[in-house]
Amino acid sequence: MSGVTPPFPPRHRGEIPVTELLAKASRSLLEVWGEEMFRNSGTVLEVLGQQLVVFNRPAAIEAVLVTQAEDFAAKPAQLSKLLAPLIGEGLFLAEGPGWRQRRPAAKNAMASVLAGLDQAVAATATDWAARPDGATLDMIAAMERLSAGLLLRLIFGGVAGDPAEIVRLARAYRAKMSGAGLITLMALPEPLVRLRLGGDAKRIRGVVDPMLARARKAGLGLAAALPAEGVREEVISMFAIGHDALSGLLAAAWFLLGQAPEVEAALHAELDSGAEARPLLRAILREALRLYPPLPLIARVASRATEVAGRPLPRGSVAFVAPWLMHRHADHWEAPDEFRPARFLPEASPPAPFTYLPFGLGPRHCVGEAFTMRAAELALATLARRFRLLPLPGPGVTPSAGLTLFLADRLPMRLARR
Numbered sequence: 001m002s003g004v005t006p007p008f009p010p011r012h013r014g015e016i017p018v019t020e021l022l023a024k025a026s027r028s029l030l031e032v033w034g035e036e037m038f039r040n041s042g043t044v045l046e047v048l049g050q051q052l053v054v055f056n057r058p059a060a061i062e063a064v065l066v067t068q069a070e071d072f073a074a075k076p077a078q079l080s081k082l083l084a085p086l087i088g089e090g091l092f093l094a095e096g097p098g099w100r101q102r103r104p105a106a107k108n109a110m111a112s113v114l115a116g117l118d119q120a121v122a123a124t125a126t127d128w129a130a131r132p133d134g135a136t137l138d139m140i141a142a143m144e145r146l147s148a149g150l151l152l153r154l155i156f157g158g159v160a161g162d163p164a165e166i167v168r169l170a171r172a173y174r175a176k177m178s179g180a181g182l183i184t185l186m187a188l189p190e191p192l193v194r195l196r197l198g199g200d201a202k203r204i205r206g207v208v209d210p211m212l213a214r215a216r217k218a219g220l221g222l223a224a225a226l227p228a229e230g231v232r233e234e235v236i237s238m239f240a241i242g243h244d245a246l247s248g249l250l251a252a253a254w255f256l257l258g259q260a261p262e263v264e265a266a267l268h269a270e271l272d273s274g275a276e277a278r279p280l281l282r283a284i285l286r287e288a289l290r291l292y293p294p295l296p297l298i299a300r301v302a303s304r305a306t307e308v309a310g311r312p313l314p315r316g317s318v319a320f321v322a323p324w325l326m327h328r329h330a331d332h333w334e335a336p337d338e339f340r341p342a343r344f345l346p347e348a349s350p351p352a353p354f355t356y357l358p359f360g361l362g363p364r365h366c367v368g369e370a371f372t373m374r375a376a377e378l379a380l381a382t383l384a385r386r387f388r389l390l391p392l393p394g395p396g397v398t399p400s401a402g403l404t405l406f407l408a409d410r411l412p413m414r415l416a417r418r
């Protein structure tokens, strides 16, 4: 089914000078990977004398993220510097005993608050139903709003919060952390970064604090299910990671369906059948996560001198594992750049171990995975039952990435009732 090749950035061939590599990185972190890296096995890339190592062999990925995770417990200082003003000691950045203590609390809290998501999706359905048939919708903005609505439910139990305001704040912070801005910030000393991002972080705390107080009082959402200590940082951290990732997944799913009418028709048939099992719905989302992984790059620092897959790594080396690379690697996927959700149907053979990791792997894998899949399935099923989103002529999408992947600034599509 399908055979459509949705857009991806051009790939250079052969070695390129470091200056060119940095120029590419400042445009988009998806542009730094040369064609050979999607074909060959082995460890690649060493930049400016620092051991920045990209691992693209399954055995090495297993070592960094799973079997030797203790050696790679920390995230790079450049990443912490950017996120700490906003999420401080939240789980995503926490290390050592702090992380070990927070992780089970976050997992348990997540499992306890998955109710009420249908109301967030219903708000979008009502909004779309009120628009004229054939109206143009910017699906990036629409999915950001929906994602904010779903996360407000999860985190604050729906007692508080205006999705539009949250989207605006998230965009302001993100705007400073992409493209050339991201590279500049990475090069700046920490106090200057704090100065630059501190205002946005303060505004976000100002919006979050009253919502947090209300939700805790009402005993709702993650806000109430998490331990009181550090709860503010935790909910902001969950919003900061989850919001872009979930809206990116949803926008990618609609975009891909718009490119592949026969997949869309098969999805409609599955939804209309009323069957409880919806394997194609899940396969479409898994394939969207493969082609456009919202977190395309995972980074770790070696906390002691170690060895990975036979390669010695001094303490302080930065190890990268790139879902973007592994998900499109020719050794592990047939027609890797094509949209083929059938590869994730139950009758297909599962992906080779350590080649599919949209939610990361090992002890630090995403605590939001179950919520994300449930929310995305609910959103796509509810909305695709009633509406179609058709592609419009235009510049199309050019996926790019800072810390997260973006399909485009805008994605106009035509809304049609079914």
Ligand code: HEM
Residues within 6 Å of the ligand: 091, 092, 093, 103, 154, 237, 238, 239, 241, 242, 243, 245, 246, 249, 293, 294, 295, 298, 299, 357, 358, 359, 360, 361, 363, 364, 365, 366, 367, 368, 369, 371, 372
């Ligand atoms: C499409 C949606 C999502 C994707 C693709 C995604 C992806 C990831 C990945 C790749 C990691 C591992 C990072 C690493 O190893 O360095 C991660 C960790 C994490 N994610 Fe997600 N995520 C998504 C949604 C969410 C949501 C909705 C939440 C919260 C509501 C969330 C909360 C977290 C947290 C707290 C961590 C850190 C876990 C730890 O370090 O112990 N994520 N996510």
